[in-house]
Amino acid sequence: xxxxxxxxxxxxxxxxxxxxxxxxxxxxxxxxxxxxxxxxxxxxxxxxxxxxxxxxxxxxxxxxxxxxxxxxxxxxxxxxxxxxxxxxxxxxxxxxxxxxxxxxxxxxxxxxxxxxxxxxxxxxxx
Numbered sequence: 096x097x098x099x100x101x102x103x104x105x106x107x108x109x110x111x112x113x114x115x116x117x118x119x120x121x122x123x124x125x126x127x128x129x130x131x132x133x134x135x136x137x138x139x140x141x142x143x144x145x146x147x148x149x150x151x152x153x154x155x156x157x158x159x160x161x162x163x164x165x166x167x168x169x170x171x172x173x174x175x176x177x178x179x180x181x182x183x184x185x186x187x188x189x190x191x192x193x194x195x196x197x198x199x200x201x202x203x204x205x206x207x208x209x210x211x212x213x214x215x216x217x218x219x220x221x
Contacts, residue, residue: 113153121149128203137206140199147196151189158185 124145133141165178 113157117149117153119149120152121145124148133203133206137203140202144196144199144203147192147199151192151196154185154189154192158182158189161185 122145125141128141128145161178161181165175165182168174168178
């Protein structure tokens with residue numbers, strides 16, 4: 096592996112600031128939908144949705160940083176390989192959340208559209 100030991104350690108240290116921003120984004124989703132009176136029977140979907148959206152938001156930022164790091168890296172195949180593996184890990188993480196977010200997103204979107212139909216109560220048949 097290229098770089099000094101401290102360079103490698105710095106790359107794997109947890110980024111507490113980014114973790115807080117991710118949690119803040121997830122919480123903002125919860126607050127927004129709670130303010131719109133999302134019913135409590137959708138709590139499980141809301142928990143999944145907010146977590147997945149927060150992580151997807153964070154993952155796209157991390158992917159951009161990793162891609163920029165690859166492009167700015169020296170012409171060293173070992174370092175290039177390391178950056179590509181990091182990018183792959185970001186993509187795998189993103190893919191997992193993209194799959195996970197679908198059901199809760201669809202359920203809450205369905206609720207939103209039903210609620211939006213002339214103030215129709217989503218619990219009542221149309």
